[in-house]
Amino acid sequence: MxxxxxxxxxxxxxxxxxxxxxxxxxxxxxxxxxxxxxxxxxxxxxxxxxxxxxxxxxxxxxxxxxxxxxxxxxxxxxxxxxxxxxxxxxxxxxxxxxxxxxxxxxxxxxxxxxxxxxxxxxxLRRDFIQIETQWGPIQAKRGYLNGTLIKTVPEYEDCKRVAEENNVPIRDVYVETLRAITPLTTQNHSAHR
Structure with missing residues (x-):
């Protein structure tokens, strides 16, 4: 066949x-x-x-x-x-x-x-900002889709450096940085609705 x-x-x-x-x-x-x-x-x-x-x-x-x-x-x-x-x-x-x-x-x-x-x-289009924490400044990356800010994320290397310099868990540095970021991201989302 x-x-x-x-x-x-x-x-x-x-x-x-x-x-x-x-x-x-x-x-x-x-x-x-x-x-x-x-x-x-x-x-x-x-x-x-x-x-x-x-x-x-x-x-x-x-x-x-x-x-x-x-x-x-x-x-x-x-x-x-x-x-x-x-x-x-x-x-x-x-x-x-x-x-x-x-x-x-x-x-x-x-x-x-x-x-x-x-x-x-x-x-995503991206830029960087500095976030102030109790241990010092940490750089964060912001991501935009169609001109709207949709996320902001702490930079790992900055969190690691600050954690080592201050002898604190990196998780604590990351969580505090996210707390400082949240109002900035929320304000931007509200402004674009």
């Missing part, structure tokens, strides 16, 4: 969301028109699965990837064939850093190869 083949029409032009240029305003059709004022860009994704490397080395490699241009690095526990426990290393980067980061994964880990893909990121 022979299978039947069917073909559909198409175009030789790639869809606009596959363009590597940074864009203002979202053009990816599946996300929707409500995000017109979000920033978008295209990032490369580098992935590899590793089942034979010490976790200490993985941590070291992760730090080096960040130091050499990775936008994000994350580890996912996975199971490979024959039920072997492994770790998937995923690296997000801009194209300018891709080759350097691939070389690092190939030389610093036990992998024999990596997978490459790209993705469109949708990002």
């Amino acid at each position: 022979r299978g039947r083949h069917s073909r559909t029409g198409g175009t030789s032009q790639p869809p606009p969301h596959l363009s590597r240029r940074k864009k203002k305003g979202l053009t990816h059709p599946s996300v929707g028109a409500g995000y017109q004022r979000a920033d978008t860009d295209t990032v490369d994704i580098i992935e590899t699965n590793i089942d034979d490397m010490s976790p200490e080395i993985t941590g070291y490699v992760m730090e080096k990837l960040f130091a050499h241009g990775a936008l994000d690095v994350f580890l996912t526990p996975i199971f490979m064939k024959k039920g072997r426990a492994a770790t998937k290393i995923t690296v997000l980067c801009h194209a300018d850093y891709r080759d350097r980061l691939i070389e690092m994964l190939l030389t610093e880990t036990t992998t024999f190869g990596v997978r490459l893909s790209s993705a469109t990121r949708v990002k």
Whole structure:
């Protein structure tokens, strides 16, 4: 019995969301028109699965990837064939850093190869403000969607620094900073309704 083949029409032009240029305003059709004022860009994704490397080395490699241009690095526990426990290393980067980061994964880990893909990121417009706390100033990041402030979040490194300098739990610093932020965010939400 022979299978039947069917073909559909198409175009030789790639869809606009596959363009590597940074864009203002979202053009990816599946996300929707409500995000017109979000920033978008295209990032490369580098992935590899590793089942034979010490976790200490993985941590070291992760730090080096960040130091050499990775936008994000994350580890996912996975199971490979024959039920072997492994770790998937995923690296997000801009194209300018891709080759350097691939070389690092190939030389610093036990992998024999990596997978490459790209993705469109949708990002809130952001700015930074200083929040005064009893332990000193802490920087916070504000995120805007369509011109409206929707979130303000304390910067981790500032919270960590203040916690270490004052010998207090980082959780306490984070909670107090959020308390100081809440009225600012609430006022902005009320003004835009």
